Amino acid sequence: MVMMSAVSLAACGSRSSETKASVAEVPAAEVAAAEFNADSAYAYVARQTEFGPRVPGTDAWRACGGWLADKLKELGVENVTTQRGEAATCDGTRIPLMNISGQIRPDAGRRVLLLAHWDSRPWADHDGDAANRRKPIDGANDGASGVGVILEIARALKGQADGPGVDILFVDGEDYGPHADGGGDDGDCWALGTQYWLAEPTLDLGAVRAAILLDMVGGRDARFHKEYFSNLYAREVVDKVWKAAKAAGYGDRFDSAVGGAITDDHVYFLREGVAAIDIIESANPTTGSFNPTWHTLDDNISNIDRATLGAVGETVIRALRDI
Numbered sequence: 001m002v003m004m005s006a007v008s009l010a011a012c013g014s015r016s017s018e019t020k021a022s023v024a025e026v027p028a029a030e031v032a033a034a035e036f037n038a039d040s041a042y043a044y045v046a047r048q049t050e051f052g053p054r055v056p057g058t059d060a061w062r063a064c065g066g067w068l069a070d071k072l073k074e075l076g077v078e079n080v081t082t083q084r085g086e087a088a089t090c091d092g093t094r095i096p097l098m099n100i101s102g103q104i105r106p107d108a109g110r111r112v113l114l115l116a117h118w119d120s121r122p123w124a125d126h127d128g129d130a131a132n133r134r135k136p137i138d139g140a141n142d143g144a145s146g147v148g149v150i151l152e153i154a155r156a157l158k159g160q161a162d163g164p165g166v167d168i169l170f171v172d173g174e175d176y177g178p179h180a181d182g183g184g185d186d187g188d189c190w191a192l193g194t195q196y197w198l199a200e201p202t203l204d205l206g207a208v209r210a211a212i213l214l215d216m217v218g219g220r221d222a223r224f225h226k227e228y229f230s231n232l233y234a235r236e237v238v239d240k241v242w243k244a245a246k247a248a249g250y251g252d253r254f255d256s257a258v259g260g261a262i263t264d265d266h267v268y269f270l271r272e273g274v275a276a277i278d279i280i281e282s283a284n285p286t287t288g289s290f291n292p293t294w295h296t297l298d299d300n301i302s303n304i305d306r307a308t309l310g311a312v313g314e315t316v317i318r319a320l321r322d323i
């Protein structure tokens with residue numbers, strides 16, 4: 001994903017305002033708390049990085065894609081589907097894609113889509129050492145963290161008697177946007193897997209009340225500001241998630257200020273009229289934008305913060321009650 005200026009957002013539709021305002025007011029005490037385990041989420045992140053960089057078309061990517069589908073099934077997720085496709089990157093490379101989806105409580109009418117990209121960037125083009133800038137990254141934070149949190153949410157929700165239906169989507173080809181040293185960006189160079197999937201969705205988007213994208217949710221001491229497009233077009237969902245964070249004791253992690261405007265998978269869902277938000281670290285105090293490890297070889301498991309994974313996972317599970 002990339003940070004963009006806030007003015008170039010005209011393409012985003014406004015149909016997200018159709019999001020229903022009704023909220024199921026279930027007293028918290030009556031809802032069995034699903035236990036999110038940060039250590040388990042961390043293990044899922046680590047497992048993905050052990051395959052190596054999940055760059056589309058590589059053996060590591062193929063193996064991890066198979067593992068993700070198997071893991072979802074093992075966790076009791078239903079209707080697990082691997083959609084295979086192909087896309088052209090902005091430098092003309094053709095890459096294969098695997099978008100992996102599944103459902104928890106497929107019969108529930110009230111549904112929330114949780115998504116994350118599972119591919120990792122082919123180039124560490126923001127690495128401090130120029131010699132590393134053509135090497136692929138582990139993507140522990142940028143990719144694996146969101147997937148790891150969603151896998152753990154699926155594990156935690158397993159066996160819960162009721163609650164919302166949850167759709168899960170791991171999208172491919174998010175991070176093949178132009179190398180920092182070359183190539184223009186026409187604005188649609190990122191989120192290739194999402195663009196492909198939305199043309200032929202494997203889930204019923206009409207049943208989705210809200211979509212929550214988790215991207216870079218494992219940074220050390222990360223705090224989350226309201227992403228610009230999310231806040232503009234799906235504010236109701238943003239507000240519910242930030243309220244849930246506060247209720248879960250993570251008000252310090254979820255800042256009420258608006259952060260960066262990010263070209264990420266959620267933007268394409270917004271264009272389709274889905275109330276989609278991005279939980280992403282976009283106002284890091286050191287960089288003023290993304291985590292310092294962003295698109296560097298330092299984006300590896302040693303820089304993943306279990307407490308951050310826990311704060312995000314617990315918050316999302318709590319928010320699922322209200323959306």
Ligand SMILES: [Zn+2]
Nearest residue numbers: 001121142175
């Ligand atoms: Zn990235």
